[in-house]
Amino acid sequence: MSLILIIEQILNGLQFGVMLFLMAAGLTLVFGVMGLINLAHGSLYMVGAFAAAAVAGATGSFVLALIASLAAAAAAGAIVELVVIRRLYARDHLDQVLATFALILIFSEGTRWLFGSFPLFLEVPRYLSGPVTLPGGIQYPLYRLAMIVIGLLIAAGLFWLIARTRIGIQIRAGECDREMIAALGVDISKLYTLVFALGAALAGLAGALVGAIQSVQVGMGEPVLILAFVVIVIGGIGSIKGALVGALLVGLTDTLGGVFLPRFFELFLAPASATSVGASLASMLIYILMAAVLLVRPLGLYGGRT
Amino acid sequence: MGRERMFNAAMVLALVLVPLWAWMTAEPFIITLATKVAILALAGVGLNIALGLGGLISLGHAAFFGIGGYAMGILASHAQTATPLMEWPFLIEGTNQMPVIWLVAVVASALAALIIGALSLRTSGVYFIMITLAFGQMLFYFAISWSAYGGEDGLSIWVRNEFPGVNTLDPIQFLAICYVILGAVLVFAARLARSPFGLALSAARQTSERVETVGLTPFRLRLTAFVISGAITGLAGALFADLNRFISPTMLSWHTSGEIMVFVILGGVGRLYGPVVGAALYILLEHLLGGVSDYWQVFLGVLLLLIVLFARGGLIGAITGREVAHD
Amino acid sequence: MTEPVLRVQNICKSFGALKASDDVSLDLYPGEIHALIGPNGAGKSTLIKQICGGLMPDSGRIEVLGRDVTTLDTVARARMGLGRTFQISSLAMEFTVLQNAVLGALGARGKAFRFFGNVMKDETLLAPARRALERVGLEEDASRRTADLSHGQRRQLEVAVALTLEPRLFLLDEPMAGLGGGGSKALTAFLDELRHEAPILLVEHDMDAVFALADRISVLVYGKVIATGTAEDIRANAEVRRAYLGEEDAA
Numbered sequence: 001m002s003l004i005l006i007i008e009q010i011l012n013g014l015q016f017g018v019m020l021f022l023m024a025a026g027l028t029l030v031f032g033v034m035g036l037i038n039l040a041h042g043s044l045y046m047v048g049a050f051a052a053a054a055v056a057g058a059t060g061s062f063v064l065a066l067i068a069s070l071a072a073a074a075a076a077g078a079i080v081e082l083v084v085i086r087r088l089y090a091r092d093h094l095d096q097v098l099a100t101f102a103l104i105l106i107f108s109e110g111t112r113w114l115f116g117s118f119p120l121f122l123e124v125p126r127y128l129s130g131p132v133t134l135p136g137g138i139q140y141p142l143y144r145l146a147m148i149v150i151g152l153l154i155a156a157g158l159f160w161l162i163a164r165t166r167i168g169i170q171i172r173a174g175e176c177d178r179e180m181i182a183a184l185g186v187d188i189s190k191l192y193t194l195v196f197a198l199g200a201a202l203a204g205l206a207g208a209l210v211g212a213i214q215s216v217q218v219g220m221g222e223p224v225l226i227l228a229f230v231v232i233v234i235g236g237i238g239s240i241k242g243a244l245v246g247a248l249l250v251g252l253t254d255t256l257g258g259v260f261l262p263r264f265f266e267l268f269l270a271p272a273s274a275t276s277v278g279a280s281l282a283s284m285l286i287y288i289l290m291a292a293v294l295l296v297r298p299l300g301l302y303g304g305r306t
Numbered sequence: 307m308g309r310e311r312m313f314n315a316a317m318v319l320a321l322v323l324v325p326l327w328a329w330m331t332a333e334p335f336i337i338t339l340a341t342k343v344a345i346l347a348l349a350g351v352g353l354n355i356a357l358g359l360g361g362l363i364s365l366g367h368a369a370f371f372g373i374g375g376y377a378m379g380i381l382a383s384h385a386q387t388a389t390p391l392m393e394w395p396f397l398i399e400g401t402n403q404m405p406v407i408w409l410v411a412v413v414a415s416a417l418a419a420l421i422i423g424a425l426s427l428r429t430s431g432v433y434f435i436m437i438t439l440a441f442g443q444m445l446f447y448f449a450i451s452w453s454a455y456g457g458e459d460g461l462s463i464w465v466r467n468e469f470p471g472v473n474t475l476d477p478i479q480f481l482a483i484c485y486v487i488l489g490a491v492l493v494f495a496a497r498l499a500r501s502p503f504g505l506a507l508s509a510a511r512q513t514s515e516r517v518e519t520v521g522l523t524p525f526r527l528r529l530t531a532f533v534i535s536g537a538i539t540g541l542a543g544a545l546f547a548d549l550n551r552f553i554s555p556t557m558l559s560w561h562t563s564g565e566i567m568v569f570v571i572l573g574g575v576g577r578l579y580g581p582v583v584g585a586a587l588y589i590l591l592e593h594l595l596g597g598v599s600d601y602w603q604v605f606l607g608v609l610l611l612l613i614v615l616f617a618r619g620g621l622i623g624a625i626t627g628r629e630v631a632h633d
Numbered sequence: 634m635t636e637p638v639l640r641v642q643n644i645c646k647s648f649g650a651l652k653a654s655d656d657v658s659l660d661l662y663p664g665e666i667h668a669l670i671g672p673n674g675a676g677k678s679t680l681i682k683q684i685c686g687g688l689m690p691d692s693g694r695i696e697v698l699g700r701d702v703t704t705l706d707t708v709a710r711a712r713m714g715l716g717r718t719f720q721i722s723s724l725a726m727e728f729t730v731l732q733n734a735v736l737g738a739l740g741a742r743g744k745a746f747r748f749f750g751n752v753m754k755d756e757t758l759l760a761p762a763r764r765a766l767e768r769v770g771l772e773e774d775a776s777r778r779t780a781d782l783s784h785g786q787r788r789q790l791e792v793a794v795a796l797t798l799e800p801r802l803f804l805l806d807e808p809m810a811g812l813g814g815g816g817s818k819a820l821t822a823f824l825d826e827l828r829h830e831a832p833i834l835l836v837e838h839d840m841d842a843v844f845a846l847a848d849r850i851s852v853l854v855y856g857k858v859i860a861t862g863t864a865e866d867i868r869a870n871a872e873v874r875r876a877y878l879g880e881e882d883a884a
Contacts, residue, residue, distance in 0.1 A: 037432045087615055093432055094363050098571055099614045101564045105607030113601045226443045226560065229436040237432065280451045287444035291425050294437065298428045502752040506745040509736050512725040519685070519719075520740025520798060521711035527745065 004138050009259050010252065015144045017251025018151025022206035023228040024235070024243040025158055026199020032238025033171055033195050034089055039100040040080065041203055041228070042221025043107035048073040048204020049211035049220060050111060053120040062125035066208055073204020074197040081196040086189065104222070112218045119215035122208070147209050154202065155244055162240055171195060227254075230286055234293045236303020245301060250286050257285040310577075310626040317579040325485060329478050337477040338549070339593070343586045344484040345545045350569040350581025351488070351495050352538030357567070358576030359499060360531040361511030365563045366422065366438030369445045370536040372558030373418050374411035374543025379553035380455055381407050382463045404469040404483070407544055415540020416533050418445075423532035427525055442560055449555040460554025467548055474548075484545055488582075491538055496578050498534070507531050539566070568610060574622035583621055636699055637662050638802045638832050639684070644693030646679055653679040654690065655856035661802060666824065666833045668843045671853035672876075677836055678720070680853065681806055684834070685717055686710040698801060711740070716800025716831070718791035720807045726780040730771055730790055733779055734762035737797030765796035770819065784811035789820070802831050809839040821845055844868075852876070 027041050051072030056065035080103060088096045124143045132142040162168040170186050207221065214220070231250050235242025262278030269277060293301065328337045349371055356362040384391050384400025391398040401407065426437040450458045466474045474480050498504050510517045510524040517524050547553045556562065565588070573584030591609070595602035617624050637660040646654040653676045661667045671677050682688035684695060686707035695703045697713050705713075724733050731753075738758040739745055752758065766772045769789040774782065782790065788808050795803060805824075809817050821842050824833060828848075837843050843850065844864045851861040854876045860867060867873055 031432060037435055084611065084615070093435060094357070094571075094575070095614050095618070097363060097365065097435060098567065099611055101568070102607040102610035102614065104564075105603045105610070109601040109604040109607070113604065222560070223443075226439060230440050233433060233436050233440065276451070276453055280448055283447035283451045284444050287440055290437070290440055294425055294428060299433075498748055500751045500753070501749055502739050502744045502747040502755070502758075505732065505736060505752045506739060509725045509728070512727055513723045515687075515719070516723045516725060516736070516794075517740070518707040519711050519717055519723075520737045520794065521708055521743075522740045522745050523708050530746070 004136075005259075007134075007136070007138055008140060009256055011140055011144065011148070013252035013255035014248065015148050015151075015251070016255055017248035018148055018155065019206045019210055020224070020227055020231050020251055021155055021244050021247035022151060022202045022209075023224055024231040024247050025155075025240060026202045027225075027228050028232050028235070028238055028240065028243045029171065029195055029199050031232065034192055036085065036089060037093055037096050037100070038085070039097060039225065040103035040107060041199070042225030043104050044073045044077055044200040044203040045207035045221035045224055046107065046111060046218065047076045047207070048201075049122070049207035049216040050115060050120065051204070052208035052211055053122045053216045054115075056122055057120075062123075062128070062212075065122065066205065069204045069208030070201045073207070074201035076204075077200025078193055078197040080200075081193045085196060086192065089192070108218050115218075117218065119217035120211075122211045122216055124212045143212065150209065154205075158202075158240060167191075167194070227286070230290050232300070233290055234300055236297075236300025239300070239302035242300055242302030249289065253289055254282075254286050257282040261285070308626075310622070313622060313626050314579055317582060321485070321489070321582070325478070325481055328481065332478075334477050337481050339589055341477070341481045341484050341549055342546075343582075343589050344481070344488045345542050345549060346566070346569060346589070347582040347585040348484070348488050348491055348545065349539045349542035349566050350573070350585055351491055352535050352540075352542060353566050354535075354570050354576070354581050355495060355498065355538065356532050356535035357570055358580070359504060359511070360507050360528055360535075362427075362528060362532060362535075363435050364438045364532070364535075365435050365560060365567070366426075366440075366442030367536070367539050367566050368558050368560060368562035369422065369442040370415040370419055370539040371543035371546070371562055371566065372445060372449065372553075372555070373415045374540035374545075375547035375553045375557045376449065376455065376543075377411040377414050377540070378407050378467070378544040378547040379461045379463065381410060382467055383455065383461055386464055402465070402467045404467045404474070404548070407467060407548075408541055411540045411544035412537045415543070416537035418540075419533045419536025420529070423529045423536070427528050427532065439560055439563070442558065442563055446555055446558040446560070449558050456554070458555060460552060460556070463547075463551045463553075466551055480549070484549075487541070487545065491541075492578065492582075499578070503527070503530070568606075571610070572613065572621060577622050580622055587621060635663055637696075638698060639834065640694075640696040641680075641684065642694045642696070644680075644683060644690040644695065646683060646688065646690050652856045654683065654693075657693070657853070657856070657858055659851050659858060659861065661832050661834050663832055664828055665848040666828050666835055666846050668835045668837060668847035668850045669853060670837065670840075670843055670850060675853045676856040677853055678806075679856075681717075681804065681836060684804060685715065711798070714798075714801030714831075715804060716795035716798040716802070717804040718788070718795050718806055718808055720810070720836070722784075722787040722791060724779050724787060724790055724794070726778075728779050729776050730766065730779055730782065731759075731762060731775040733790055734765050734775075734793050734797055735759065737765070737794040738762045741798045761797050761799075765793040766790075768796060769793045769823070785813060785816050788812060789816075792820075800831055803827070803833040804836075805833055806836045807838060808835075809837055809842050817842060 023041065023045060027038060030036050030038055048069035052065035052069040055068035056062060084099060084103065088099055128143045128146050130142055131139040132145060134140055162171060170191055227250060231243060231246040234249060235246030261282040262275045265274035265278040324340055328340050353364065353367050356364050380391065381400045382402055385402040391400060422438065422441045426434050426441065429437060455461050466480065468474055469483060472479050472483060474483070506517065506522055507527045510527045514524045543557060569581050569584035569588055571584065572587050573580030573582065591606060592602065595605050639661040641657060641659050644654050644657050657680060659667065669677060679688065683690045686705055686709070690703065694701060697710060697715060702710055702713065725736065735752060735758050738761045739752065742758065763772065763775070766775055769792050771786065771789050771793060774786065779790065788811060792805065792808055809820060812820060817839060824846055827833060835843070835847065847864060849861060849863060850867045851858050852867060852873050859876060860870045860873050862870070
C-alpha cells in the first residue's frame, strides 16, 4: 500500500471528523448548558441538507444553499426550542428521550410528506469540483479539502466564541451554575434558545456540506447523530475541546479502519474472508474505541461531570 | 378494589377474550395482529424491568431483540440447509425446535446484556443512554456487514420452526404459544417486582446513596436487572423472527429500540400491563392511522409528544388517574 | 483501655486551595456518644463523607473495629457495621415507611438477590423493620408514603433504617433537625439509651442535645479539630468560645 493512499485516507478521515465535530459541538453544548439530551439533532442536520438542496435547485447558487441550510436549521432549532424543548429542561432524561424521539418521527415523516421518498441531489459547485494537487503530488478532491478548511475554521470560531465573547462567558457560566447566571441578570431563556439555534445551525451546515457528496434523504441524520453520541462519550459531555478531539479520533478510526483492516487480514486470511472479517470488524471499531475509553475514563477524555 | 386493580383485571380478561375472538372469527389477519401485539408486548415487558423498575433508560434494547432474532435465523437456516454451524472443535448443528432456539436466544441476549451492561452501567444519566444506543448501533452495523447471514438483505426462513405437540403453522396455535409465554413472563415480572430483589432495585432507582449505606451495591442490582431485561427482550426477538419467518438488521436498528420504549411509555412506565396496553395501542394506531395516511408516524409523533408533555402516566395513568413517578 | 470502634488518624482533604479536612484525628469508644460540632462550612460534611466511604482522603487513615478501611467503599463499610443517617434525607420517597425499613433489614441480611417471594410478607425482614419503627415512634405511620412524612418524621425514619442494620457504630448526621421541641427531647432520651448498643458519632446543631448527650465533643473549625473534650472542657475552652460559641452569641 502506498504512502499516497495513506495520506488520502487520513484526509478523508479528517474530513469525516470535522463534519462529526459540527454535529457534536451543538449536541455537547446543549448537554452541557441545558442538561438536555436531544435525539432530534440529526433531524436538524437533515433540515439543513434539504433546505440547501431546495435552494440550490431553485437558484443554482451553492453559497445561497449553504446560507439557507444555516438559516433553516437555526430557525427550526429555535422554533423547536420555544415550542417543545424548553418544557423539557426540568424533566428527567426519559421524558427528553421520548419527546425528542417523537420530534424525529414528526421531522422525518413530515419531510417525506413534503419532499417525497426519493433522495434529492445537491451538486458540488463547479469552482469546487475536480481534484487539486497537494504538495508531494497527491491528487485530492478540492471539495473535500474545502470541507476540512470550513470545518476547522468553524471550530476555531467556536473556540473563540466560547473563550472570548460575552455569550461565551454566559455559556460557560450556565454550565456551572444556572441560578448564578440568572442572578447576574442574563435572560436565561433567551440564552438557551440562542445556544440551541446555534447548535442547530452547525448541524444544518454539516448536513448541507455532506449532502453534496452523498444523497439528501430522509433519515440521513440518524447514523451521524449516533456517531456524534460516540464522539461525545469519548470526548466528555459539555466539552468543545473533547468534541473536537473525539470527532477527529472517530473520523480517522472509522475511515482508516474501513480501508486498512481488510488489507491487514489479507496478510493471513483468504481474500474473501479477509474482506468480510475486516469489514465486520471495521464497522465495530469506533464502538470498541468508545468501550476502551469508557474503561479508562468513564466520563470521557475531557469530561468532569455526569 | 382500586381503579388500577380493576384495570389490571380488565386487562387479564382482554388477554383471554382477544384470542378467543380471533379464534371465533378465524380471521388470519386479526390472529397475526394479536400475535404481533403479544410478542412486542413481551419485548416491552423485558424493557420495563430495566426502565420501569430499575430506572435504566436503555436505548439499546434492539440489540437484544435482534440477537434473539438472529439466534433463531442462524439456527433455523442451518437446519433448513442441513449444514452444521461449526464442525470444529465440536459439531454444532442447526435446529428447528423452538425450545432450543428460545434457550439459545435467551442465553445469547443475556450474555450480550451482561457485557453491554457491565460497560455502560459504569456511567449514568445521558452517558448511559448514549452508550446503550451506541452499542446497539454497533451490532446493527455488524449485522449489515455479516454477509454469511444475509447482510443488509436479511435472511428468510422457509418454514416456521416446530414445537413438540403443536402445529406452529396454524396461526392460532402459534398465537397460543406466544400468549402462554407472555402470560408466564408477566407473572414472573409481577413476582420480581414484589421480591426482595425488586425492592432493592426500585430503591436503587430512587436513591443510590441509601442503597449503598444499607450495604448493597447498586451496580450489581442494576446489572442483574439489565441482564434479565435483555434476556426477555431477546426471547421476544426469537418469537418475532418466527412470526415473520424473516430476520434483518432492522430488528437491531435504534428505531426498534425507540419503538419498544414507546410501547412502554404509551401504556405507562413501571406498570405491569403498561407494555401490553402500549403495544396493542401502537399496533392499533399503525393500522387505523396507517389506513388514513402513509405518513401516520407524524401523528404518532404528535401523540407521543402530547403524552410526554401532558400525560406522563401513559394511557393506564390517564384511565386509573394515578401517576407512577419514574425519576 | 478498650480499643476504639472508630479511629480517624490525621486525615487531610483539599479541594484546590481549600483545606476541607486539615489533619483531622478523632476516635469513638464503645458506649460513648462523641459529638462533632462546628460552624457551617467547617468541613463536617466532608469529614463524614470520608468516614462513610463516599470520599477518599488525600492522606491519613481511617479504622473501623481495628481494621483499616481507608480504601474501602461505602458498601463495604456498611457491611462492617457502620450505620449512618443523612443530613439531607435520602430515603426512597415512593416507598412506604415500612418498605424503607424493610430495605434496611434486607441489606443487612444480604437477601437482595432473591427473585421470588413477596418481600413485604417475609417475617424475617418485617419483624426487625417493625421493631425499628416502633423504637423511633413511627409504628403508626408504617403504611404512609415516605414522601408524605414531615421533615422531622423523615429524620426519625432515617434513624430507624440505621437501626435495622444492627450496626456496630452509628454515625448520625443532624438527626434532630426539624424535630421540634417535643420530638427532640424524645430522640435525646432515645439516643441516651442507644449508646449502650453501639457508640454514636453525632453531628448536631442542637446544642442543648449535644451538651446533654455527649461524653466527648470535638470542635471542627476551618477543617481543623481545635478542641476535643468533655462538655465542661469545651464550654471552658477559650479558643472554642472565640471561634465558635462567639459566633453563636453574635448571631
